[in-house]
Amino acid sequence: MRNWAGTIDFGTARIVRPETVADLRRAVAESERVRATGTCHSFSGVLSPASTVVRLDGLPRAVDVDPHTRTVTVSAGMRYAEVADALHRQGFALANLASLPDITVAGAVATGTHGSGDTLGSLAAAVTGLELVGPDGDLVRLRRDMDRDTFFGSVVSLGALGVIVRVTLEIEPSFEVAQSVRVGVPLEAVPDRFDEVFGAAYSVSVFTTWQGEANLWLKRRTDRPAPEPALGTRADGPLNPVPGTDPAPCTAQLGVPGPWHERLPHIRTGTAPLLGDELQSEYFLPRSAAPAAFAALRGLGGVLAPVLQVGEVRTVRGDDLWLSPAYGQDSVAFHFTWVKDPDRVAPVIAAVEEALVPLGARPHWAKLTAMPAPAILARYPRAADFGELRHKADPVGKFGNDVVDALFPRRDQGA
Numbered sequence: 562m563r564n565w566a567g568t569i570d571f572g573t574a575r576i577v578r579p580e581t582v583a584d585l586r587r588a589v590a591e592s593e594r595v596r597a598t599g600t601c602h603s604f605s606g607v608l609s610p611a612s613t614v615v616r617l618d619g620l621p622r623a624v625d626v627d628p629h630t631r632t633v634t635v636s637a638g639m640r641y642a643e644v645a646d647a648l649h650r651q652g653f654a655l656a657n658l659a660s661l662p663d664i665t666v667a668g669a670v671a672t673g674t675h676g677s678g679d680t681l682g683s684l685a686a687a688v689t690g691l692e693l694v695g696p697d698g699d700l701v702r703l704r705r706d707m708d709r710d711t712f713f714g715s716v717v718s719l720g721a722l723g724v725i726v727r728v729t730l731e732i733e734p735s736f737e738v739a740q741s742v743r744v745g746v747p748l749e750a751v752p753d754r755f756d757e758v759f760g761a762a763y764s765v766s767v768f769t770t771w772q773g774e775a776n777l778w779l780k781r782r783t784d785r786p787a788p789e790p791a792l793g794t795r796a797d798g799p800l801n802p803v804p805g806t807d808p809a810p811c812t813a814q815l816g817v818p819g820p821w822h823e824r825l826p827h828i829r830t831g832t833a834p835l836l837g838d839e840l841q842s843e844y845f846l847p848r849s850a851a852p853a854a855f856a857a858l859r860g861l862g863g864v865l866a867p868v869l870q871v872g873e874v875r876t877v878r879g880d881d882l883w884l885s886p887a888y889g890q891d892s893v894a895f896h897f898t899w900v901k902d903p904d905r906v907a908p909v910i911a912a913v914e915e916a917l918v919p920l921g922a923r924p925h926w927a928k929l930t931a932m933p934a935p936a937i938l939a940r941y942p943r944a945a946d947f948g949e950l951r952h953k954a955d956p957v958g959k960f961g962n963d964v965v966d967a968l969f970p971r972r973d974q975g976a
Contacts, residue, residue, distance in 0.1 A: 564601040564608055566837040566901065574610040578619040582694075582726055588615060589724055589959075590698030596962055597724045599638060599665030603927040604841050606964040607672065607719055615724055617667060626651055626732070632689055633732050637667035637725040641684075642830035645822035653732045657681045657764070658825040660873075663833055667725040672927040673717045673885045675894065676825060677875030678764040683887055685716045686880040690729030693722065696959040704729075714943065714950045717884040719926055721965045722954045736782055738763065738824035741816045742800050743777040746793035751775055751874070752855040754790065759876045761790045764825060767874040768802045772862040776800065780825060783818050802827055803871045803898065839870060840899040842910055843925035845886035848876065850920040851893045857916035858895065865913075868906050870898040883943035886923040894925075907931070934967045944969075 562571040575592075579585040589595050594611030599618070601608060617638025624647040625634045633653065635644050641655075642662035648654060657676040659669060666684075668674075675683035689705045691712075701723060703712045715722055751758055751767055759765045762779035769775035774793070781787055789795070799808040799815065808814075810832035812824050823829070846854055858865070858872070865872070873896040877887045886892065897913065899906045911931050914922065923940045924930035930937070938944040948969040955961075958971040 562601075562614070564603055566604055566840060568604065568840070568901075568903065569601075569606075569608055571610045571614055574612060574614045576614050576616060578616040580619045580621075582620065582700075585615065585620065585724060585726065586694050586698035586700070588613065589694050589696065593959070594961065595724065595959055597667065597720055599668035600640065600663060602661065602664050602837075603668070603672065604929050605925075605927055606962070607926050609962045609964060611960075611962050617665065617724070617726070620726065623727075624648065626653060628653075631732050632729050634690065634727055634729045635666055637670075637728050638665055640665055640830075641669065642822070648732060649735055649820055649822055652735050654735045654821045655730060655732060656687060657684060658822065659684060660827040661833060662822065662826045662828070662830045666728050666730075668927075670716060670728060671718050671720050671725065673882070673887070673925065674927065675875070675877050675887070676764060677766050677877070677894075679759055679876050679891075680878060681764065682878045682880045683717075683882075683885055685882055685885060686878070686887075687731045688716045688728055689731055690727075691715060691725060692727040694724045694726060696723070696955050696957065700726075701954075711950060713881050714883040714947050715954075717882045717926075718947075719884065719965055719968075721951050721960050721969065723960060736784055736821050737818045738780050738782055738821050739816045739818045740778065740780045740812060740814050740824045741789065742796040742814055743779065743789065743793040744774075744796050744800070746775045746777055748773065748775045748855075748859060750792055752852040754792070755851050757790055758792070760787075762787055765876070766802075766827070769872050769874070770804065770862070770869060771858050771865050771872055776802075778802070778827070802873065838901050840901055840903065840906055840929055841897065842899065842913065842929045843894055843896040844913070844917050844922040845877065845892040845894050845925070846917065846923075847921050848891045848893050853920055854893070854895060854917060857920070858913070861912060861916060864909060865897075868900050868902065868909050870900060872897050883947050884926070884941060886925060888941060888943070896925075899929075938968060
């Protein structure tokens, strides 16, 4: 078993696929070290396994809507595409989705995965409740309105506190989105008119190779009309974010309205390849650092070009989740889709980090970084609190792996 990109091998780990929560509880209680996995759409060592790997896709599906509290409780191993389709049929929506809908709720939440939008937090910011299996097979339930001392540390948890089995999410009435793309935008105009560009639609992405021009992907809610910025020209045909690539897998463009879950992602459900021919990195910076980051990356354009398929810039509203890359600050996220050549990509990632780390960069937990654990944790004011929370929830470190243990050492490892 490997991750989606084929770069992480699960080796001799015992793979368990329980079909009931009771089976999962037994598997966890009987195992020495446990990690949960979903679609394995992760590039970093956070995904690296322990002696037992639990797959959550065998658990019963459930999408339980509570219209009075405007929440939905879902099975954590479900993919967002499944949840979104069931919600839409009942007249409800999630506020936001990631670029790819075929990722699991548990995995996306635990790593701080996000979409884009000045008013939109990460996918984890929509969580109001969690149910997880602790190290002894015990069920632990946490609610945002009742467990404030632990809830905000438990949502983005890197899988280090237990195996999530159910997640409760905020919902709203269903809505439609029209997506259009503006091409030929001067790259230097984006930071100069940053607030205008990223305020031009409900969700905005800027795609660029960091040389020449950029494309703006604008996803407008039809109930919230907004004028397009006078930059570039509107594309007259569908595009793929990666230049020169087939647009067939992409969600509908050209301003044609459609349901929220068929427009907010960039990629249509079920169209992603079974194996990924790419690597990914991403860094969250304070929104105020956007102009300096743009200047730095434009200066690296020639270094990036040989290994970069495309870059994407998005905005994320700040939140209160301790390990969220958007913790405590409205953020701008710089994403890099690399060619699948780790040896060539590694020095380029180092060059990017040399430019962005002084600006306050926090790497995405599920993507590649060269930053050492102390440098990453220095970006998180509540990192020590999470370490204490991990010790209380999992004293023996059952849910750790090499990456988690390096970030938050067990007491028997020393500080």
